[in-house]
Amino acid sequence: FNNKLLNMPHSSFLTFMLLLIQLSVASGGKILVFPLDGSHWVNMKVIVEELHARGHEITVLRPSDSWYIKEKSPLYTSVTLPCRGGFEENFGVYLSRQLEIRLQIKPGSFWSNIWAHMQMRWVLLDQFFQFHKKVGDVITHMFENEDLMQSLEAAKYDLVLTDPGIGGGAMLARKLQLPLVFNVRWTIQGEAHFLIAPSPLSYIPFTATELTDKMTFPQRLKNVLSYFVGMFILSYMSEPAYKPIVNRFFGPDVDYSTFFLDADIWLMRNDFVFEFPRPTVPNVVYMGGFQCKPSKSLPADLEEFVQSSGDHGIVVMTLGTLVSNLPQDVSEEIAAAFAQLPQKVIWRYVGQKPNNLGNNTLLVKWLPQNNLLGHPKTRVFITHGGTNGVQEAIYHGVPVIGLPLFYDQPDNLSRVKVKGAAVIVDIAMLDRHIFKDALMTVIYNSTFGDNMRTLSKLHRDQPVKPLDQAVFWIEYVIRHKGARHLQTRAHKMSWFVYNSVDVFTALLAAVLLVTIILIAVVRFLWRKIFTGRKMKQQ
Template sequence: SLWNKNNYVWGIGLLFSLCLMGVVPSCDGGNILVLPLDGSHWINIQVQLDELHSHGHKLTIIRSSGSWYIKEQSHMYSVINIPSQINLKEFFGGFLERQMQVLEGGSALVFLTYDFISLLLTLHEMWHNDLIYLLNNTTLLKELRDAKYDLLLTDPGVATGVILAKYLNLPLVLNARWFLAMDGHFALAPSPVSYIPLTGSGFTDKMDFFQRVKNVFYYSVAQAHQYLVTPGYNAICEKYVEDGCDVISLIQDADIWLFRSDFVFDFPRPTMPNVIYIGGYSCKPSKPLSAELEDFMQSAGEHGVIVMTLGSVVNALPIKLAEEIASVFAKLPQKVIWRHIGARPSTVGNNTLIVDWMPQKDLLGHPQTKVFVAHGGTNGVQEAIYHGVPVLGIPLFFDQFDNLLRLQARGAGTIIRLNELNGETFEQGLRELLHQEHYRDNMQRLSRLHRDQPLSPMDQAVFWVEYVIRHKGAAHLRTQAYKMPWYSYYCVDVLLLLLSAVIGTVLCVVALFRFLCCRNRTKIKQQ
């Protein structure tokens, strides 16, 4: 009968579902301690925390009371507050304002050698103080131990989390792209500077001789900064961690690196088995826009829409630049959505919609979007790749130029430096991206490559966090190379032994010949 047939089909379906449940590894809700960085780093990790929360994991966040982005109240996590004297929003705001002035026409060299390094050292000092507060607070430490966390998830841009994980003896998972002063790969994988460009160098993986010389110089500067930063952390290790510790070794000893990049975006380089690439893991298919925004997008017709934002940390460009940009937009047939906070430029045209906030992911995923004008933050670049929208980049600070350079090297975008930005260069860059189809074609190709994966980056991130919980770490994936002294790592001791053996053999042969020659001469004289 039909009823029996339906029951049969239902039974087969149930059996198939049970089989799948047996194949897919499960993980009961874990107890995860999180020590994140603020700003855009928090925006990155927050998406992952949301996914972990939806999988039933309990999350506890350690945050500074002066936090900029990390909210004290959330349905996703509970909070441990650390008192701080620094308001990060005001602190960064002042720095960014000064850097905008420098990039517009000041002495960048003086700024980078003094103000930027001063900023980083101040931030590290703040995290030193936070860590010392934690390690001196016996009540809080007891609560952390009694909570029996399964792992600690942190960002190695500062070393507070890795030292705390060592102190609490917890498995360590890093949500990373940087560690202290350099790209995270330099901490744990072979990284030849002959074809791996340093952040800030502005080079690709194809360098001529003089570029390689400069790249070695940038590597030396990064190492010098690392030596400025690590002593403070190592002093805390010596004081609070039994038998002491070396902060670089702790970072290298992490169980899993969830790396916010991939080789669609980055240049190929050596890697390690415990590095999991999750570039673009926050990207999702676009959602429908509000009725007002959708009407605006559709009103653009065949010309399409330009989307512009310089990120959440930059309120506004200098007024002169904003006036010139608005004037260029007004001349174009495209419609424009521009996130701009501050004085409204007097040259804004009827085709331009100025907003305080925009649903960036949803706008980039809209078929009417033709060009994305952006500062080159990692999130924006990855979202542009995901949705296949070419980028006109205006880098402002940190790694933004290097991010945009990777798009430009693949023919998927172009760059205008802030000190070269004016109405003429901006219009030229926009028209180039709008009218030369190869930019869009190349970006669409990157989008297809990025999406063609057996598992989404987010699924990989969650899987490997749960993997560490299930197996109490992932020591079998960690290399032991960093525990070797440098002369053993580079086999200098082996080379010295072999060289000594060769030299010894040559000397023995020479000595033997001299002995035989002398003996023959003695015989001749005796005759």
């Protein structure tokens, strides 16, 4: 090998050495990950896998009762905190309650529906209040553990990678004085853009309003009111959990909200195929659909079932990871609708087998979602509207029937519906006839498939794959020890200065002063001229 190096031309040798240096820099990164459990870990794990494949050393912090984040993994070294995060327990208790209330909302009963909506909001408020309180306990235990903090400092990490849906990662990065990268769509203070980028409410719909970028006056009024109420509620849910921690470990003069504005790079889990066009800032990198990939072949038994559908094709249904099964009466209606289709159906379902289940329907406890969506025989995807599932449907060009349940799901599906690629069914109104009509509409009206395939082409037509883009910017932060030069000054300004209220006030004062001076001069001249004439005449 040494002889071959010596015999290399000088320019080739230099190129080879530069490549070695580049590889050593790329492979030498030490990354500390503070993730959010549940479905958020599913997409964080995609980034962790890619970073590991490129030679980075990954350490993942997890509570002792972590739900999705395994203690043993070939991808990373885990540090298990000796405290409970309560994620699985929290979502298990509150999701069933929310679903129960959601199914009570029926048309024609105005006051009962208002009461049901109020109950939903209260349950959601209580859920996230308790959730952030638990996360706050985890952060406190972590900071109180001097041995752990000393070991983290001694490890000399290059950056912290976190999901700002919880507050721990941003605080940890500040404590260790490390660069910070977000894998983000939601923060503890709401949708990320509203925190960091200009967001004119005249055409930027606020979270959960299900509005578009084309709003009438009543819709803009609703949007503005929703924004102020929503931001107050988000502050109420999160501030009591995190503000005392900041006061205790960082000082009373530190504003806890600045922790989340200090990230070097925001890896945003959406793009402008899915999202409405809007202003952004230099350190936001869009990686929507980064978890999507070409489909692989199905297991032999599943492929045989799919092929048995003939020209009719298949329907795929799953409601994600948080909802394993629906109430039995709802499941019976869905099964009855499926039984009337000529298509074959693959349904991820856990629970008692529906009595109305047809011979064309296969129940599975788990399904290879990406591989099924990429199969040429898939005609429609029935989903709750989670971001991962919707983006995979867009990637593979499969039209959607949405059964939104809670959180961001109605908003996600409304965006696809506006683009003509989805039909939304209210689960509280669902019966076999309504559901069958929705299925027949999407399967046999080609415009839904055409529109989704157009979105797929737009999404795929990028110079760099979203995952490669994400990894590049993580490595960029490692190489340059941050990316502070991409941060705008906006978040360091007060509302007063950001909106130039002081400037407009000064200009207004100047205009008033000039006006007053002009009036005084005119009055003086008027008196001088006309009063002088009168005196001469007398």
